[in-house]
Amino acid sequence: MPPDNEHDFEAFARASQHTLYRTAYLLCGDADAARDLTQTTLAKLFQYWRRVAAADHPHAYAKTVLTRTFPSERRRGLRALVAHRHVDPPPPPRHPDLRVTLLAALSTLPPRGRAMVVLRYWEDLSVEAVAGLMRCSEGTVKSQCSRALSRLRSELGDAEIYTAER
């Protein structure tokens, strides 16, 4: 019979994994990588479960762990890619679909910039909260988000028209 803390963790994991997976997908741009990132995040949460369970907002904890795990997992993935002799990433999508255009546009941002955009506009966090989470100044968040938004605006321009015409 598993201890209570494992039951609690499993219940939490099942309740939060899909939300984490969606955010992870926006960060990684790839379903497999998003699943791995979600699993690593949940494993880290179990590692420190006593503290997580005692937190006022365990789901916010989980988002923080996910966001901070993302850059290191990405680097590990890049190194594994080199070691396993994989070839170039898949070509960009042929159709100007808003969804795939967004992922392509997000992939042009540096990981920290992408994380800031996802936290700011998907998680709807304040500039102050994003700065605290990303361990940087509010000015950095504002400038990175502004630059990223400008880039996304130009990338999404055609897709917006496409969407409007559908």
Added chain:
Amino acid sequence: MHDQEHLEDRTVLLVRDAMDRASADLPPLPDLAGPALAEGRRRKSRTRLAVASGVLCVVALGTAGAVSLAGGGHSAPEPPAAATVTPTPTASPLPEPVHIEPTPGEESMADLPDAERTRQENFQQQAVAVLQELLPEGIGTMQRTDINVRQYQVTKGGKKFVLIFSVRPHDPSRPSKPCADVKGVVCRTATLPDGVEAEAITMPMDSGEVTGTWVAFRYGGSDVSLSLNPDETSNTSAPVTDDQLLAVAAAPAFLDLVRIADEQPMVERQSSVPAG
């Protein structure tokens, strides 16, 4: 001004809508609770083992009366006789580390038992002394951090580069293939003085506009890596070449540090549990 704000608001709405659609139709997610639980258990036990073995080492060294960096074990390759920089035991008090706030739930060096934390801090300080000497002149100021024993910071002109020096018990699942011919990645291999094969990689990181540099090799029972990452805020590449990192890796003083960490591991083995 008003138009600009309107345009920005519209873009935010567009981005939110696209994010919602992009993440709504994902492939089904298998239940990750079980695999995450298993991986979490392994992470916990590895941490306990690493801390326990570290404390045992400190006790043993305390009994012996001194910490000797130049002393030799027999499980790892012997270092070359000549050393240009010799790591020396640090005198207290140690310089203050760069503080990095741990992720909620994440442990930092402050959570380690006193004896183990002191051992790791001393090792970090010796690593700072050796690496500052061996890295190219003008690279900037190197400092240890208080988040974990592997992480350091190199600062120059307001730019901050993360340096990772890791000596981790060997992970058998880790691929041992030589560098691949991947676009944008520059690979070099070299033989260190004691016959160890090392691999150096310069690879695009972040947006692909900047590069990080990394050298890795096996030593004794450990996987060793030394890497310098780009400064993401200023979008600046790591200020070191693969040749320069290979030269550091080949230096006797650096290999002395590696041998110490190999004989008295400070971090746990890294491996993963596949999702199922």
